[in-house]
Amino acid sequence: MPYLDLPSHRLHxxxxxxxxxxxxxxxxxxxxxxxxxxxxxxxxxRFRILRYDRRGHGGSGAPGGPYTMGDLGGDVLALMDALEIGRAHFCGLSIGGLTGQWLALNAPERFDRLALCATAARIGSAESWRDRIEAVRANGLAGMTDATRERWFTPEFAAQNPAIVDAILDRFAATSAEGYAGCCAALARADFRDTLDRISNPVLAIAGADDAVCPPTDLAMIADTVQDGALRVLPGRHIVNVESATAFNTALIAFLSQDHPCNNAEYAL
Known part of the structure; x- marks a missing residue:
């Protein structure tokens, strides 16, 4: 498995x-x-694809927290630099979408088009994330799997695809508590509501129609506020790229293949 070794941690x-x-x-x-x-x-x-485990997740190291969105965005840029990737498209979901917003604001020249999925300019509240941090440090993540299943997938998808859902939740339960808490701290402070209008890269905001974590209204706000945005709503809850994989791929391919602006409209395929 390839790794990038950084001063404080390694990225898988x-x-x-x-x-x-x-x-x-x-x-x-x-x-x-x-x-x-x-x-x-x-x-x-169609693409050369780079994917990675965020610090504190999967095969990546978990440096001491708390983390910031600058830390998480900096990891992306470090990977791109190490692999000599001058420019790229970007697709991030939830905290990955917030990472994409940070990158679009702080390193727009490194990116072409960005898909910001099941995310918001502000997710939750500082108090709710502090409560999550305390719970995870006290009890780990395993006890959160049932609630996470409900937030992430519709009951119909979970019942029809138990192996897919169980595999994702098993990896969730195995996540480092400190790494997870460090990212929660980044979420507690992340708020791009006042700076979204500075994002000039073309943006496709993808929402899960039944996502209670980041509902379609949050994604519509992103699409309407950035300079060149579009909205696509797909069936599913928070992990919409898994629940509506085919439609998600179709929307992403169409968006990344376009040469013209999105024009702040519903994205038609």
């Missing part, structure tokens, strides 16, 4: 595909790079 990453533009995938909280397996299968013939 994987590259798929051999031709086309670079596309970076950025995971949600409590998941690792396999959450994008269906996207890699559908897109690796």
């Amino acid at each position: 990453y994987r590259v798929d595909g051999s031709t086309g533009p670079w596309l970076v995938f950025c995971n949600s909280l409590g998941t690792e790079l396999t959450m994008w397996d269906a996207q890699v299968a559908g897109l690796e013939d």
Whole structure:
């Protein structure tokens, strides 16, 4: 397994595909790079794909926290620098979407188009994330799997795809408590509501229609506020790239293949 060794931690990453533009995938909280397996299968013939485990997750190291969005965005840039990736498309979900917003604001020249999925300019409250940190440090993540299943997947999808859902939740339960808490601290402080209008890269905001964590209204706000945004709502809850994998891939391919602006409208396929 390839790793990038940084001063405080190592990042586990994987590259798929051999031709086309670079596309970076950025995971949600409590998941690792396999959450994008269906996207890699559908897109690796069109893109060179970089996916990785966020610090504190999967095969990556968990340096002492708390973390900031600058830390998480800096890891993406460090990987791109190490692999000599000058520019790339970006697709991030949940905290991965917040990482994408930080990158678009702080390193826009490194990115072309960004898909910001099941995310918001502000997720939750500082108090709710502090409560989550305390609970995780006291009890770990295993006790949160039932509630996470409900937040992440519709009952119908979970019942019809138990192996897929159980594998994702098993990896969630195995996540480092300190790494998870460190990322919760970054979420507690992340708030891009006052700076979204500075994002000039084309943005596709993808929402799960039944996502209570980051509902479609949050994604519509992103699409309406950035300078060049579009919205796509797909069936599913928070992990919409898994629940609506085929439609997600279709929307992503269409968006990344466009040369014209999004024009702040519902994204039509």
